[in-house]
Amino acid sequence: MVKSVSVKELVDNTHLKVFSGEEYLDRPITTSDISRPGLELTGYFDYYPSERIQLLGITETSFAKHLPEEKLKDYMNRMCQPDTPAFVISTDLEPPQELIDATKKAHIPILESKLNTSRVLSNMTDFLEAKLAPRKSVHGVLVEVYGLGVLITGESGIGKSETALELVKRGHRLIADDRVEVYQRDEQALIGQAPKILSHLLEIRGIGIIDVMTLFGAGAVRSETKVDLVVHLDIWNKDTKYDRLGNNHDTVQFFDVELKELNIPVKPGRNLAIIIETAAMNFRANSMGYNATDVFNKELNGLIKKNEKNDGQNQNDKSKDDNNEVK
Template sequence: MKPVTVQDLVERFSLEILAGHSELHRPITKSKAHRPGLEFVGYFEYFPQAHVQLLGRKEITYLHSLSENERNLHIGNIVKYHPPCFVVTRNQEGLKYLTKYCEEEQIPLLRTSASTSKFQDLVDLYLSKSLAQEIAIHGVCVNVSGIGILLRGKSGVGKSETAHTLIRRGHRLVADDIVVLKKISPETLLGTHNGKTKEFLALRSIGLINVSRLYGRKAFQDETRIVLDIELTKWQEHALNNDLELEPRFTDYMDIRIPHIEIQLQPGRDVAGLVEAAANSWYLRQQGYSAAEEFMQRLQSDTN
């Protein structure tokens, strides 16, 4: 996980710096921005001081309504906790008193033209991804018809070649060789690249290709939510299971369970087509449909 600083926030959202220029190296360790409301009236029992403090129209209008002594008291109570930074939205003005305190306490005071709700959504999303627990695994990540899939297997088994076939069929590459997995929530696993391998796919006997240059911008996607873990393995006679519905299996990544499927490889077998079938089958199961259940119902209706 790469550390996030106030400077990163400034660059990401083109924020104006009003105070605290020398403290932009301050780390941001929490993923949710906070709007100090109760704190302005003196309640600090659960003040999340490590969060970015967001000052919208309500907060600034309230401060403007106070007398100078009251305003100095309320602002003084907050800045002594030294949050990483304050961000004022909607390009609000009349902030001399706030600038004064932030300069004295060396707390970055920033400003954006964005609305409070829009900026809060954007900064929360950015921080949740940037600060998420992450691991890197060997494999390939693809998006098949909007469904994020991990392709795993031993080196040389054919992961990248399968991904290439999927790309030619209109699906998208996310990462090849090194896949970065980020735990965005207790149930959400995000797959992305490590930056260096972005858009690149390594094919044996061919070498590196840039999928965006070769097949167009639609051939690549920066990230995707992972919902299927598919392991490609070498063909083993009598090892395939032809049950109507296989017992569900899962792989754990940072305590998130992802449905696991094994696909065995054999010359002439349409592996990319099987990956597409697995993706579409997963989608139908999310809609409550099971082909095995429908088949059994047909058998039962024939016997009645």
């Protein structure tokens, strides 16, 4: 099934106004690509992307004014296809009368904005890409820790929700519990949010479902955030080798985005909230170019070389003393 967004949703979320055709706002939008019909106004329709929103700015409307009336009427009628969602006019411009007539006949709405064309294009693209992007549901908890989106994963009952609750009490923010919907915003960014029915809610075994926003205030929740780091909680196993120096480079991939993953062993007595806070701060430090493991290795190598040099010097001194005793 092809995902779609209605023109009404676009109007409600991108500061657009309806110029005409308010009764046709239920038309579906199936692509985030926006078309600026410049070639079409010259009569070239061989590759006309009729399924896209058609955006007209100063360039298109100015060019249209210089076209003969019959030609412009023909072009506008040909642009109004059954799968064309809407026409958008930017910069508070007046739509050509030929476009108004053609859209009324084809039952297509005309939308308008006082913003310039680039701004309108950006707003619509951002909204449509977020709504139409492929989504994946992940079992886990998403929290924002020191401004970083941390996705906590692990087996059911291991303590993900309790850890999130402790983080909220420490001033961090909850995005989603139990199910996290993730989608790719661009080549490098993965966005996570809660399903609408689970927004602001946490399930704590023995207590039940709690509303984090009601108990801790609006500052304790967010609707969505960029996912920067994955922390996987694993039941402690003495036979498993865990990273102790921070040399691991484990990653997990969602769509085209690759994220760093930390594997944290869980056993009684470990304060997972503090560990995750520290992991977030360390991740930020690494992102800024500081790596404590590299510094430690560099200093250790320096110490080893220094000791080797001293040992060599001591050996030379001992050889000289032995030679002097022989003499």
